[in-house]
Amino acid sequence: MTVPAIEADALGKRFGRRAAWALRDCSFRLPAGRVCAVVGPNGAGKSTLLALAAGLLAPTEGTVTVLGTDPATARPRVGFVDQGKPLYPQLGVAETLRMGADLNPGRWDADTADRVVAGGDLDPRARIRSLSGGQRTRVALALALGKRPELLLLDEPMADLDPLARHELMGVLMGQAAEHGTTIVMSSHVVAELEDSCDHLLLIGGGRVRLAGEIDDLLAAHTRVSAPAETDLAPHAVVEARTTGRRLSALLRPSGPLPGDWRTGTPSLEELVLSYLRNPGALAPAPAPDTTETAA
Amino acid sequence: MNTTLTTVPATTTPAGPAHAPRQLRWLLRLHRPALLAGAALVLLTGAGLLWLGGPLADASAAAWKRYNACAFDERCSYDQDAVIRYKDVYNYTTYAVLAVPFLIAAWAGGSLTGREMESGTARLAWTQGVSPARWLASRLAFPTLAALAATGLLTLLHRLAWTGSEDRIDTALVWDHYPTFYANGTVPVALALAGLAIGVLAGLVLRRAVAALAVATAALGALWAAVHTALPHLWPAVTRVTGLREGPRGEGIWAGQGVLTADGDRLDAPCLTSMLPGCETTLSDMGAVSFYRDIHPAAHYWPLQLVASGIILAVAALLVLAAFRLLRHRTP
Numbered sequence: 001m002t003v004p005a006i007e008a009d010a011l012g013k014r015f016g017r018r019a020a021w022a023l024r025d026c027s028f029r030l031p032a033g034r035v036c037a038v039v040g041p042n043g044a045g046k047s048t049l050l051a052l053a054a055g056l057l058a059p060t061e062g063t064v065t066v067l068g069t070d071p072a073t074a075r076p077r078v079g080f081v082d083q084g085k086p087l088y089p090q091l092g093v094a095e096t097l098r099m100g101a102d103l104n105p106g107r108w109d110a111d112t113a114d115r116v117v118a119g120g121d122l123d124p125r126a127r128i129r130s131l132s133g134g135q136r137t138r139v140a141l142a143l144a145l146g147k148r149p150e151l152l153l154l155d156e157p158m159a160d161l162d163p164l165a166r167h168e169l170m171g172v173l174m175g176q177a178a179e180h181g182t183t184i185v186m187s188s189h190v191v192a193e194l195e196d197s198c199d200h201l202l203l204i205g206g207g208r209v210r211l212a213g214e215i216d217d218l219l220a221a222h223t224r225v226s227a228p229a230e231t232d233l234a235p236h237a238v239v240e241a242r243t244t245g246r247r248l249s250a251l252l253r254p255s256g257p258l259p260g261d262w263r264t265g266t267p268s269l270e271e272l273v274l275s276y277l278r279n280p281g282a283l284a285p286a287p288a289p290d291t292t293e294t295a296a
Numbered sequence: 297m298n299t300t301l302t303t304v305p306a307t308t309t310p311a312g313p314a315h316a317p318r319q320l321r322w323l324l325r326l327h328r329p330a331l332l333a334g335a336a337l338v339l340l341t342g343a344g345l346l347w348l349g350g351p352l353a354d355a356s357a358a359a360w361k362r363y364n365a366c367a368f369d370e371r372c373s374y375d376q377d378a379v380i381r382y383k384d385v386y387n388y389t390t391y392a393v394l395a396v397p398f399l400i401a402a403w404a405g406g407s408l409t410g411r412e413m414e415s416g417t418a419r420l421a422w423t424q425g426v427s428p429a430r431w432l433a434s435r436l437a438f439p440t441l442a443a444l445a446a447t448g449l450l451t452l453l454h455r456l457a458w459t460g461s462e463d464r465i466d467t468a469l470v471w472d473h474y475p476t477f478y479a480n481g482t483v484p485v486a487l488a489l490a491g492l493a494i495g496v497l498a499g500l501v502l503r504r505a506v507a508a509l510a511v512a513t514a515a516l517g518a519l520w521a522a523v524h525t526a527l528p529h530l531w532p533a534v535t536r537v538t539g540l541r542e543g544p545r546g547e548g549i550w551a552g553q554g555v556l557t558a559d560g561d562r563l564d565a566p567c568l569t570s571m572l573p574g575c576e577t578t579l580s581d582m583g584a585v586s587f588y589r590d591i592h593p594a595a596h597y598w599p600l601q602l603v604a605s606g607i608i609l610a611v612a613a614l615l616v617l618a619a620f621r622l623l624r625h626r627t628p
Contacts, residue, residue: 056419058628072427072628080423086416088326095325102318104425147425 003068005151005183006030006053010062013048021207022048026062028202028212030185032150035177037194037215038187039273040204046187047083049204050153053185054080067150076107079149083156085140089129093122093139097146104147112176113146119168133160141169145176152176154186158193170197191270203273210276215269222272225250226263239282240275251275319426319434330403331442337399338446341392342453348385349457356382357464364466383467389457393450393479397487397520398513400443404495405512408435410505428627432619435496443488455480471594472549474524481601483523486608491516493615500622519611523604528552530603533590540579540586543569548591549600555584562588 011026023045030036038046051057052064055071055078066074087096097117101108117124120138128136137160144152152173158166174197176182185202188194201218203211211218222239229248233241236258241250251267258264267275276282324331355378363379366372409432412418421431458480461468469476478484495512502508528551536546537556544553544565554565563582567575592600 051419054423055628056422058626070628075423075427076425078423080419082416082419084416086420088417088420089415090326090329099322099325100424102322103421105318107425143420143424 002032004029004065005032005034005067006185007065008049008053008062009064011049011052011059011064012061013045013052013057014060021060023052023204023207026204026207026209028209030183030200030202032067032183033177033181034183034200035174035198036183036185036200036202037191037198038185038202038204039191039194040187040189040210041277042189044204045207046189046204047155049202050080050155050185050187053151054078054153056080074151076104076147077150079144079147079152081137081140081144081152081154081157083159085133085136085160087128087136087139087143090127092125092127093117093131094124096128096139097142100143100146107147109146109148112148113142116142116145116169116172119172120165134162134165137161138165138169141172145172148180150182152182152184154184156188157186158188166193173197191273195269201269201273203276205277206280211272218272219266219269221253222251222267223254223258224265224267224271225252225258226265227259227261231262237283240279316434316437319430320438323434323438327407330407334399334403334442334446337392338396338450341389341396341450344385344389344392345450345453345457348382348389349453349460352378352382352385353457353461353465356461360464360466379465379467382461382465386457386461386469390454390475390479393447393454393484394475396447396450397443397484397491398516400439400446400488401491401495401512401516402509404439404492405498405502406495406505406509408439409496409499410502410508411499413499413503414505422627428623429620432496432500432623436492436616436619439492440489443492444485447485447488451479451481451484470547471597472547472592477549477597481597482605483601483608486605486612487516487520490519490608490612490615493612493619494519497615497619497622500619519608523608526607527600527604528590528592530607531592531596531599533592534596536589536591538587538589540570540576540584542587544587544589546589546591548593549596551590551592553587553589555579555582556586556588557583558585559583 007029008026012021012024014021014024026045026049038049040046048057052059053066053071055066055075064071067077071078088099091099097110097113100113101110116138120135122131122135122138128139131139137157141154141157144154154173158170161169173184173186177184186194186198199215201211201213201215202209225233227233227248227250229243229246231248233248233250233252236255237253239251239253241248241252243249251271355375359375359378362374363372366374409418412421418428418431422428426434458468458476471477471480491512494515495508498508498512498515499505502511528549533551534546536544538545555563557563563584565587566578566582568587570576570579
């Protein structure tokens with residue numbers, strides 16, 4: 001069995017003793033080599049989770065293990081791009097990459113970093129402060145990829161990018177994952193952005209893990225059904241049900257064969273995610289962590 | 297898929313000592329404008345002090361010599377401008393020396409940690425192979441040396457300029473004139489280090505550049521004010537006892553004064569000489585037999601300076617410890 005990229009156990013964080021929990025009771029296991037989407041509404045705790053994994057925040061309770069060790073020890077092997085893409089504004093683009101090379105001795109991959117920056121048609125002498133949001137994202141990604149991380153944590157990486165740059169950089173990331181086996185974890189509140197590239201899902205809502213597992217498994221475990229109104233959906237676990245006119249539409253986890261007169265379909269990832277987010281009471285499938293583990 | 301993991305380069309932990317010069321290089325690069333401005337200020341003030349102690353002091357002394365020689369002769373002429381120029385430059389340079397610790401505190405709070413916390417570049421550094429503790433250490437180590445060099449040089453030059461004016465310039469300020477007292481000694485050096493520690497901690501706590509700048513500057517002022525208030529009590533004072541007619545006497549830094557009774561009790565002085573109408577009666581009613589004044593003579597200069605500096609340095613050390621503990625608490 002290989003070492004998981006991230007393993008969280010009852011992880012919790014709150015900022016200040018009387019503050020609300022930003023993240024609580026968070027347990028999941030992400031196998032190495034996956035491209036994982038961390039999805040959830042704004043303020044769900046996605047950034048907190050990524051910062052905890054990057055060793056930038058100390059957890060209030062619980063533990064998180066990264067690449068088989070504690071986040072502080074794993075820090076040199078982990079790449080991180082913060083939501084705000086912080087960079088030193090007074091440095092130039094090439095200078096920023098030189099700093100990355102200097103501060104990550106023995107790990108720096110100048111070719112990859114240069115390639116990411118070159119794709120953006122950036123003047124290497126341009127100051128960071130003169131760059132647009134998307135250009136900054138590119139430099140920040142180059143800095144994170146340049147250290148050749150085994151785990152890459154990206155907080156809202158694509159938010160500032162135009163569709164073309166988004167497509168290109170997503171390609172760079174996928175290439176990195178395929179070539180080096182890099183585990184990539186990226187958060188977004190736009191599900192569609194991640195659907196094609198990710199094979200693993202972590203759905204966070206209200207500071208808790210709502211759903212975790214391989215996307216294919218999760219989709220296969222759920223069914224979208226349409227049945228006559230007043231139909232009893234038991235014994236299947238209902239995530240969301242809505243009656244419109246004489247039809248009842250529902251998203252459920254079948255616990256056995258479904259009656260033949262129901263119209264069924266496979267939900268899209270977005271439908272699945274939205275159903276769970278709209279229904280905070282819906283319970284996550286109990287065996288989900290297990291399927292994750294066996295998938296490893 | 298997992299087998300490809302083996303192609304990832306072997307874990308290399310950044311080497312400690314070899315890592316420090318790289319960090320220093322980038323620290324200097326990031327703060328180049330502040331460093332250049334600071335160096336310019338120190339050089340300018342230093343040059344001003346050399347000018348003050350040399351040509352300006354000579355010209356002023358010559359003017360005073362002529363002035364004293366001609367006594368009350370109405371046709372006497374002396375170089376009044378030289379006297380005034382010496383006094384002005386003395387004041388400017390003295391206050392410049394005393395301002396350096398505040399500039400360091402403001403820079404440390406605003407730029408060194410505050411801005412990095414506010415903009416998130418501190419987190420960038422922490423994910424670029426620089427651990428938080430090492431990041432903080434690099435932000436303290438070199439600036440400490442720079443602050444020591446800057447304030448050490450300036451106070452030394454100030455002392456040289458001031459010593460050169462003794463006994464030849466009539467308006468030269470005495471040793472216990474407070475700005476002179478401080479600018480001549482080790483207190484500005486200690487204050488500069490405390491300012492650095494206060495600024496660094498304020499930036500970490502407040503995580504906002506402007507707030508940290510303001511709080512650090514104000515906090516350094518408060519520390520200095522506290523030390524200044526306690527100053528006369530930092531070393532045992534010398535008591536000078538004088539007659540009731542004479543009133544309390546003694547030059548230097550005062551630690552207190554009053555009247556002594558026959559029993560040796562110390563009481564507050566209601567008035568300062570028995571020659572004043574009503575004072576004699578009041579004094580005899582109190583049973584006063586003499587006045588006293590607790591003073592620090594010039595010989596106490598270094599004890600006072602060193603104890604005050606020691607207290608400030610102890611505070612600075614506690615603040616540095618607090619900064620490391622805070623960072624340790626926040627990050628794993």
